[in-house]
Amino acid sequence: MASSNTTPHYMLNNWSGTDKPTRTDFVRDNMLIDTVIWQHESDVNMHMTREEKQRISAPFQIKSLQGTDTATRSVTFDFNPKIVLYFAVGEPPVKTDNGVTTVNCGAAAYAVGASGNCALGTDTFIVTHGTDGTVNYNLNSSQCQYIAIAMR
Numbered sequence: 001m002a003s004s005n006t007t008p009h010y011m012l013n014n015w016s017g018t019d020k021p022t023r024t025d026f027v028r029d030n031m032l033i034d035t036v037i038w039q040h041e042s043d044v045n046m047h048m049t050r051e052e053k054q055r056i057s058a059p060f061q062i063k064s065l066q067g068t069d070t071a072t073r074s075v076t077f078d079f080n081p082k083i084v085l086y087f088a089v090g091e092p093p094v095k096t097d098n099g100v101t102t103v104n105c106g107a108a109a110y111a112v113g114a115s116g117n118c119a120l121g122t123d124t125f126i127v128t129h130g131t132d133g134t135v136n137y138n139l140n141s142s143q144c145q146y147i148a149i150a151m152r
Helices: 023-041 050-057
Strands: 060-066 072-076 083-088 094-097 100-103 105-109 118-120 124-128 130-132 135-137 145-151
Touching: 060 072, 083 118, 083 124, 105 118
Parallel strands: 100 135
Antiparallel strands: 060 145, 072 124, 083 105, 083 145, 094 100, 118 124, 130 135
């Protein structure tokens, strides 16, 4: 026989000492518990996905890099960033001396575009160092320290 009493919220069996539990009582209770838990966990308005949780717990990654004077440099991150900002420490973003413009920073957004000589693949940010016409891209000079900030 089913229990004489039930729990207040989910009406699960709450047997007293004289009740005689049956298999069907346990099956009913387990099905009800399974349904309630599944509905709760499936509620996308109440729960975040793993990716959403990562965006909150680790929304960005910062890397400090010493320049190497190579023409191209790749910076790999632990995730696929949506945007990367890159700049030379202690240098203005852009400066002009004797008609030559020097760019000391760049940015790229995934599937959107890039600025300067920067590009963004899935988890890799690529900068190109050197001169293009009257513009000098100072993006990997051995005389500079660089910061790359990647955001989810």
